[in-house]
Amino acid sequence: MTDRLPHEKGFHISWDQIHRDSRALAWRLDGRGPDDGAWKAVVAITRGGMAPAMIVARELDIRTVDTISVMSYHSGGGKADQRREARVLKSPDTAMMGDGTGVLIVDDLVDSGKTLELVRDLYPQAHFATVYAKPEGEPQVDTFITGVSQDTWIFFPWDMALQYVEPYRGQD
Numbered sequence: 001m002t003d004r005l006p007h008e009k010g011f012h013i014s015w016d017q018i019h020r021d022s023r024a025l026a027w028r029l030d031g032r033g034p035d036d037g038a039w040k041a042v043v044a045i046t047r048g049g050m051a052p053a054m055i056v057a058r059e060l061d062i063r064t065v066d067t068i069s070v071m072s073y074h075s076g077g078g079k080a081d082q083r084r085e086a087r088v089l090k091s092p093d094t095a096m097m098g099d100g101t102g103v104l105i106v107d108d109l110v111d112s113g114k115t116l117e118l119v120r121d122l123y124p125q126a127h128f129a130t131v132y133a134k135p136e137g138e139p140q141v142d143t144f145i146t147g148v149s150q151d152t153w154i155f156f157p158w159d160m161a162l163q164y165v166e167p168y169r170g171q172d
């Protein structure tokens with residue numbers, strides 16, 4: 001069961017498209033680190049940020065890669081007053097992270113911004129990059145490639161499978 005509702009539109013991303021868009025993100029970030037443009041490390045926000053982070057690390061030849069595990073969930077009682085919250089399940093290496101200076105923190109998308117808000121509180125000097133961004137979360141992200149409307153649900157390739165669909169004009 002996803003919290004997909006009440007999203008009106010679906011944006012279906014193929015492996016090829018997430019690869020192309022993640023490479024575009026890497027090229028956008030190249031040379032923008034604090035130390036003569038270099039980045040110290042890449043940290044993926046698991047799990048959705050792992051594929052984009054791997055591509056960014058490969059494109060920018062960064063070999064210090066770590067993860068921060070964040071789980072978002074709905075808190076509160078009935079559906080109406082449920083708030084989207086997030087908590088950290090696993091942290092990256094403390095010595096490497098410091099205040100986040102020189103660290104690229106990568107995720108697949110920002111929606112409400114709750115996930116990035118939580119991580120930014122921990123590492124305020126890090127650079128936050130996502131492949132996709134919805135308007136509500138844009139204030140939390142420093143660099144993103146493609147904006148999508150708030151009422152769009154993004155389907156990632158790891159959440160989908162190729163399957164048969166009936167012809168447009170069914171047999172009589």
Ligand SMILES: O=P(O)(O)OC[C@H]1O[C@H](OP(=O)(O)OP(=O)(O)O)[C@H](O)[C@@H]1O
Nearest residue numbers: 046047048072109110111112113114115
């Ligand atoms: O801006 P927000 O409203 O916080 O939503 C964005 C986050 O939600 C999704 O992760 P999810 O929490 O579903 O976990 P997963 O990446 O492990 O699937 C997505 O990968 C982002 O990390």
Ligand SMILES: [Mg+2]
Nearest residue numbers: 046047048049
């Ligand atoms: Mg995620």
